[in-house]
Amino acid sequence: MFVLRDLSPADAGWIFEACQDSEIQRWTLVPRPYTREHAEDFAAHGAGEKRVWVVERSADHRGVGVIGVHTVIDGVADIGYWIAPWGRRAGAGSTAVRLVTDELSAWDDVTSITARIAVTNIASQATVRRVGFVVDPDGPATTCPDGECQVDAVTFRYVVR
Numbered sequence: 001m002f003v004l005r006d007l008s009p010a011d012a013g014w015i016f017e018a019c020q021d022s023e024i025q026r027w028t029l030v031p032r033p034y035t036r037e038h039a040e041d042f043a044a045h046g047a048g049e050k051r052v053w054v055v056e057r058s059a060d061h062r063g064v065g066v067i068g069v070h071t072v073i074d075g076v077a078d079i080g081y082w083i084a085p086w087g088r089r090a091g092a093g094s095t096a097v098r099l100v101t102d103e104l105s106a107w108d109d110v111t112s113i114t115a116r117i118a119v120t121n122i123a124s125q126a127t128v129r130r131v132g133f134v135v136d137p138d139g140p141a142t143t144c145p146d147g148e149c150q151v152d153a154v155t156f157r158y159v160v161r
């Protein structure tokens with residue numbers, strides 16, 4: 001079982017360790033190389049997200065990942081997430097997306113939730129599908145349409161209301 005909780009400065013150590021992982025570096029926008037200072041700054045302040053949570057394993061209270069709401073624009077909440085290698089393939093990612101979807105469904109200003117996922121990121125696509133997200137053929141076709149990294153992507157959407 002997994003729960004969400006707020007970030008804390010004490011999370012810097014395991015976040016540093018997790019973000020050395022090549023999959024997290026490949027599929028997310030974490031800085032490369034990812035230094036201890038990056039982890040300390042993130043654990044203390046986040047990285048400009050509207051909201052960010054730690055994904056924690058209930059059995060041992062170990063941090064296994066991070067999930068956040070990047071923006072809410074015109075009712076659309078855009079989310080991003082990663083799960084550390086030691087937490088994968090046990091339901092953490094899909095549980096975290098489900099919990100954030102439940103939380104965002106209660107926000108008055110949110111009408112839908114999107115996740116922009118690289119076309120080749122099969123694990124992440126399976127994760128949002130499991131929660132009920134579906135492909136939006138009209139969504140942005142890159143993972144960071146306003147940024148420098150233009151990766152072919154699929155927009156998955158969950159309609160709240």
Ligand SMILES: CC(C)(COP(=O)(O)OP(=O)(O)OC[C@H]1O[C@@H](n2cnc3c(N)ncnc32)[C@H](O)[C@@H]1OP(=O)(O)O)[C@@H](O)C(=O)NCCC(=O)NCCS
Binds near residue numbers: 087090116
């Ligand atoms: C994608 C990621 C979050 C999945 O987390 P997870 O905790 O392993 O996911 P879950 O255990 O909840 O599995 C959810 C679904 O994904 C599938 N899945 C997970 N890892 C997979 C893999 N490597 N290959 C194929 N399918 C995979 C599971 O089988 C499950 O599918 P099902 O519902 O059909 O059984 C994790 O692998 C990760 O952090 N990857 C690197 C960073 C990343 O890609 N972030 C997302 C950027 S858009």
